[in-house]
Amino acid sequence: MxxxxxxxxxxxxxxxxxxxxxxxxxxxxxxxxxxxxxxxxxxxxxxxxxxxxxxxxxxxxxxxxxxxxxxxxxxxxxxxxxxxxxxxxxxxxxxxxxxxxxxxxxxxxxxxxxxxxxxxxxxxxxxxxxxxxxxxxxxxxQLRWDEGLAAARAMVQAGWIGTATAMSFTVDISTDWSAWNWLVESPRLEIMYHSIHYLDAIRSILGDPVRVFSTASRRVGQQAVGETRTISTLVFDGDTRAVLHVNHENQGGDQRAEFRIDGTAGAIRGTLGLLYDYPVGRPDTLEVFSKVLPTDGWLAYPVTQRWIPWAFxxxxxxxxxxxxxxxxxxTAARDNLRTLALVHALYGSIDHGDVRVPEDV
Structure with missing residues (x-):
């Protein structure tokens, strides 16, 4: 192995x-x-x-x-x-x-x-x-080149988990935006300047979605003007889906930054070490469960480099x-226009795409 x-x-x-x-x-x-x-x-x-x-x-x-x-x-x-x-x-x-x-x-x-x-x-x-x-x-x-994400993509491309059918990012951290005054004042924040990384990484593995849904919110009393909590769903052709659940207002200290890719014959899971106590961080982790190889349970991949600086x-x-x-x-700019379009589609959903639940039932 x-x-x-x-x-x-x-x-x-x-x-x-x-x-x-x-x-x-x-x-x-x-x-x-x-x-x-x-x-x-x-x-x-x-x-x-x-x-x-x-x-x-x-x-x-x-x-x-x-x-x-x-x-x-x-x-x-x-x-x-x-x-x-x-x-x-x-x-x-x-x-x-x-x-x-x-x-x-x-x-x-x-x-x-x-x-x-x-x-x-x-x-x-x-x-x-x-x-x-x-x-x-x-x-x-550069998140595409983070070693953990890049290795996960290579495993998917090698067929180790069959056909990828779902991907998720769960990021629950505390972010101090004060180092960037312009970010604190930006009316568009979390998706435009943070989750854009995850959206591009998802595109590099699953391709382009056909529909999106998103909702965003703020913590009462937060410093930043823009949204700091988002939940987004990307819908692809067939049954493939991706979900991002991102919160920058964790008050409990139990931070996590995880991703997962599920396929028809296995799964991959990992952590983004940089986001634990950013910018100090810790090493990424990556594991794969494969019926194709096969692995004996979850097999760890030894990640040796960090998002900052090496993915840059x-x-x-x-x-x-x-x-x-x-x-x-x-990441040619013409292709990256699709990542940019995805960002704006999510904001369009936040602004206009909600469906209210009836009250008179």
């Missing part, structure tokens, strides 16, 4: 062949760049030529911590650097579309943050601009392979 698990590990390993590497510049020097993007890129041996942030002191501090030799003083300086082929944009969501437009004019390939755009129409416009310029744009939906290498690796080989990146 060890050799079967080793085969899964080989399948999900993130690497970038030397011939695929390109000069990279990073726009944005916030915490996620500091603790995730740059450590992951360094681990893959990628060349980050420089960092730019409107706060030049912050950019300089981040560059120094990661041994990056250049701090750009302006956006124009970034985009005029002919040694930079790829720009990694890591800024607040409303600033991203204009940066994408400018970078496309400068003929740079792009890795963008999620959500890719505020709405599908804007996202489609940006993708069309990139396509017309012959440029590649991918989205940093995946979207960049996919983009670089796309540039070098023409193999479309798993």
């Amino acid at each position: 060890i050799d079967r698990l080793a085969g899964i590990a080989d399948t999900v390993r993130i690497d970038v062949p030397s011939g695929h590497r390109r000069g990279i510049a990073v726009i944005g020097a916030g915490a996620i760049v500091d603790v995730a993007h740059l450590p992951a890129y360094r681990g893959l041996g990628l060349e980050v030529r420089g960092v730019y942030d409107r706060d030049s002191k912050r950019a300089a501090a981040v560059a120094e911590r990661h041994g990056i030799g250049r701090v750009y003083q302006s956006l124009e300086e970034v985009l005029s650097d002919d040694q930079v082929e790829v720009v990694d944009i890591a800024v607040v969501p409303w600033a991203q579309p204009d940066l994408v437009r400018e970078a496309i004019k400068a003929r740079k390939h792009l890795l963008c943050q999620k959500p890719f755009a505020p709405d599908v129409a804007t996202g489609r416009e940006l993708v069309d601009l990139a396509d017309a310029a012959g440029l590649k744009v991918a989205v940093n939906q 290498g995946g979207p960049m690796a996919g983009l670089l392979r796309w540039i070098a080989e023409g193999e479309t990146a798993p």
Whole structure:
């Protein structure tokens, strides 16, 4: 059985062949760049030529911590650097579309943050601009590359649990949003900026749903303006379903972050260790029960890497392979429009899709 698990590990390993590497510049020097993007890129041996942030002191501090030799003083300086082929944009969501437009004019390939755009129409416009310029744009939906999720997907694709028929995420945690003032003030919160990860991961395993239902709420007295509790159901062709039950207002300290995939011949279950005492976290776990192999009960897969920082290498690796080989990146922006559309469909259900239970029965 060890050799079967080793085969899964080989399948999900993130690497970038030397011939695929390109000069990279990073726009944005916030915490996620500091603790995730740059450590992951360094681990893959990628060349980050420089960092730019409107706060030049912050950019300089981040560059120094990661041994990056250049701090750009302006956006124009970034985009005029002919040694930079790829720009990694890591800024607040409303600033991203204009940066994408400018970078496309400068003929740079792009890795963008999620959500890719505020709405599908804007996202489609940006993708069309990139396509017309012959440029590649991918989205940093890195949960797909978290080792536990990636190994689970590889097991499904290998047929270990037969045909996947159901998937769920159960996340019951306490999230302090105060580190991101703009998130605290956002009227759309949980699905747009958190569950978007789970939705993209579900799409990577089950494909695209045909209908959705969702409800959202807030805890009385919570700090954030937007929704922090959601329950969503995704309906696929046939009998396949997915459910997300997410609560960021756990007051009891008994936090959990679990996922499960059920199939016709087995099941897979795991935990997202990062979300236990975020951002400290703990290792992920993953187990598979298979009638196909078969396993003797639940078999543990040895997860060795964490979502932060290592999964952040995946979207960049996919983009670089796309540039070098023409193999479309798993999170190519055009495909990611479907994840964005799914997010907005869920908000549409929250706003308009409820059916009241009759009172006069």
